[in-house]
Amino acid sequence: MERRPTIIDVARVAGISKSTVSLVLQNSPLVKEETRRLVREAMDKVGYVYNRAAANLRSSNVGLIGLVINDLRNPFFTEFATSLQMALSARGYATVVANTDEDPAVQAQVVGAMIEHGVSALVLSPTYGDECSTFDAIARGGIPTMQVLRKVDPRVEQFPFAAPDYRLGSLLAVRHLLSFSPRRIAFVGGLADRAVTRERMTGYFEALTEAGMEPFVLSGRASRSFGREAAEELTRTHPEIDAAICFNDLVALGMLSGFAKLKRNVGQDFRMVGFDDIEECSQVFPALSTVHCGIAAFGRSIAATILAWLEEGKRPEPETLTAVELVIRDTSGLKDIP
Structure with a gap:
């Protein structure tokens, strides 16, 4: 059975947007007569028939x-x-x-x-x-x-599910920290019972297994306040830990504040990488190394994916992981990854 022509087909043939075609079909006074003519010709060409009654029923939710x-x-x-x-x-x-x-x-x-x-x-x-x-x-x-x-x-x-490749992000971050021969690397932040925490920890465990190093996990809320508390706890009770990857940038920024209060030099005495690359990471001092998830581009890609599903019937893949990259700044040193 052939697919019935849609408003998307009309817009494509007319060379205008779907919303403009909708305005024509609604007899909007905002549309020029030349545009109306283009739409009518495109409708004839693709065989589109406008069902005004159905359109009225849909008007509350289309778009x-x-x-x-x-x-x-x-x-x-x-x-x-x-x-x-x-x-x-x-x-x-x-x-x-x-x-x-x-x-x-x-x-x-x-x-x-x-x-x-x-x-x-x-x-x-x-x-x-x-x-x-x-x-x-x-x-x-x-x-x-x-x-x-x-x-x-x-x-x-x-x-369908889509997210940045959290495992790869933590793997890159920990391998970078290992290049400085730290005594021990912690994973800080994130609630232990949440799948997203486990996903962000996967690369951490993988890299430490490769290096033969014992992990140390300090779980907690993904917040600045927890990050400040974590900096104090690590300094007080685990002085052998001299590097960390954080669940997210908020935890890492909180740790920066905590270490500043303790007068501990982040980037030399303690090396640290965040996760997400929110705007503040490049503006704080010292600038925060982090895993860049390209979240703005990710948002645009999700918009395109959901519209392709709606307008073209293209169901997304069940699972999609998007690219991440490590951004090295002052908190972890500027040594190249081997």
Whole structure:
């Protein structure tokens, strides 16, 4: 059975945007007569028939994307949300954004509200806990949905997952730290029971196994306050540890503050690498070495992926990992990786 022509086909033939075609079909006074003529000719060429009754039923949700983020206070997630929203806007889509603050009950509530308001698709950086309340509701609604940055629901065939390659990032970071022959390297931050923590630790364990070095994990909230506490604890009770990779940049920035208070020289006495490469990393002193996840480009790629799913029926791969790279700055020294 041949696919029925869509508004996307009309826009492609007319050489204009989908949103402009929509304005023509709605008899908007904002559209020039020449553009109306182009659209009518394209409709005839592709055999598109406009069903006004169906369009009226869909008008509340066409072009509306739900974006649910676990922690918008973290600049890493804020940059992702901003880049994705701007990319969707450039294609004529509106974005409804919700912050769940790591609360699964809030997540279930906002996702349910978005489904009720007729979003065309959902992008979730999900929180942990009571996953079924959120994802089963989405499944019942048949809403195209992607999990990003965190894989919470294992049904990736139904809810495709995409994230930076966390394992490779920590592997690169620890191999870099090992090039300075440290006595011991710690992994600092991240809650131990969360999959994303384990994913970011995988490369750490792999590199230490290669080097024959015992790991040391100091788990805790992915926050500046925990980072400050970790700097004090490592200095007081584990003086043999002279290097660390942090779960994220917030922990690393907190450790910088803690070490400054202790007058410990980061970059010489203690070498450290963060994770994510938020903007502040290059602006603090000493500048923070970190794993660059390309989060702005990642947001744009997710926008393109979800729109290809909606507009062209191209379902994303079940799992996608995007490239990362190590950015070496002052906190880990500038020696090249061997």
